[in-house]
Amino acid sequence: MKTQAKNFTGLKNSKAMNGILKNVMALSLIAIFASCDNNNDDFVDLQPQPDGVALAARFNNNRADAVEEFALDAATGGVITGTQGTQIAFQPNSFGLNGTPVTGNVTVRLVEIYDKASMLLKNRSTLGQRANGDKEALKSAGEFFVDAVQGTNKLALLVMASVTSRPIAPQDLDGGMQIFRAGGNDDCDGLDATCDWVETDEDRNGENDKPGVRDGQGAAGLFVTYNYNIGNFGWTNLDKWISFTGPKTEIFVDVPDGFNQDNCAVYLSYDGEPTALARMDVWNTDVEMFTEHYGLIPIGLAVHIIMVAEINGQLNYAIQGTTVVDNHIEVISSLSPISQAALESLINGLP
Secondary structure (H helix, E strand, O other): OOOEOOOHHHHHHHHHHHHHHHHHHHHHHHHHHHHHOOOOOOOOOOOOOEOHHHHHHHHHHHHHHHOEEEEEEOOOEEEEEOOOOOEEEEOOOOEEEOOEEOOOEEEEEEEEEOOHHHHHHOOOOOEEEOOOOOEEEEEEEEEEEEEEEEOOEEOEEOOOEEEEOOOEOHHHOOOOOEEEEEOOOHHHOOOOOOOOEEEOOOOOOOOOOOOEEEEEEEOOEEEEEEEEEEOOOEEEEEEEEOOOOOOEEOEEEEOOOOOOOOOOEEEEEEOOOOOOEEEOOEEEOOOOEEEOOOOOEEOOOEEEEEEEEEEOOEEEEEEEEEEOOOOEEEEOOOOEEOOHHHHHHHHHOOO
C-alpha cells in the first residue's frame, strides 16, 4: 500500500480543511433530506461508525474460543498437553481453595499463543514494562494463560507447576529469553487481562527468572524446549527485550477521521521478527494521532503498521509497510472489510 508523508504543520492544515469540507457536505445533505421530507427535523448520520465495544468483545471472544480444558484429579496431579505442544505438569495436591488443597476432579484451562496474528487478535501484544515504568518492545517464544476451576470456584496454585514450551528446532533457540508475567497485581491474572508484560522473580533470588533448555528427539529429529516453573495462575510469557543500535525516533500513525483510541487498535509489527508486535496505545491529543511510549524505534527499520476496527459488525483493517524515518508519520487513509481468517493469514505472512 502507498505510504503518504507530511509534517505536523501540513497535518494540522489538512485536518482543518477536512473539517471545513465536512461541514459543507453536512449542510448540503441536510438540505437534501429536508427537501425530501419536511416532517423530519433531525439529520441522521448514515455512515457506519467504528465500535470500540464490539472490537474489545471480539478480542475477548477470541481468547475464550482458544481455551482448552483438561480434567485432572486434584490429589494425584498430572500433565496436560495443549494442541500446539505446550505441556504443564502439576504436582499432587497443587490446587487449592482458601489455602486448602481440594479433592476430586478439577478443570485446568490453557491458552497458547505462538504467532503474531494470535497476539493481535487476542490483544496480547509483546509490549513490556521496565521496573521504572518505561515501556519497550519484546520478542516472544510463547505466551500462555493457565488457571484451574472446580465448579464455580476459581482455584489457586499451591505448589509450583512446570511449563514446557512447544518443541523448536535447535537453531531457533534463543538463550536470551526470560520469564515475564502480565502486570504485577491481582487485576492482571484473568483471561481478559490486558496488562503489559513485566519481568519476574518468583524464586525471590534477586534475579530475573530465566527458562531452562531441554534437548529431545522425535520423529522429525532433534528438538529443544524451554522449561520454567510458575507459582501463580494467569498469564506468562517467554520474552526478551528487543535491543537496537543506531539513532532512534518516535513514530506517529495518522488514522482516518472518526477513529481514535476508543474505537480501534493500532499495532507496530517488526519485520524479521515473527513474534514481536507492540500495540501503539498512546493517543496524542495535540496532533490526534497514535504513537508509542518509548521513542526507541530505529531509523531505517522496516516495519508494518496494522490497524483494526469493528464497523457495523464487520472486522476492518489496514496494513502498511514502511521504513522508519526521523519523526516518522504514517498516514492510514482508509480501512477495508475482511474476514478474521483472512486477516490472520495476512498478518502471519508478513516478513
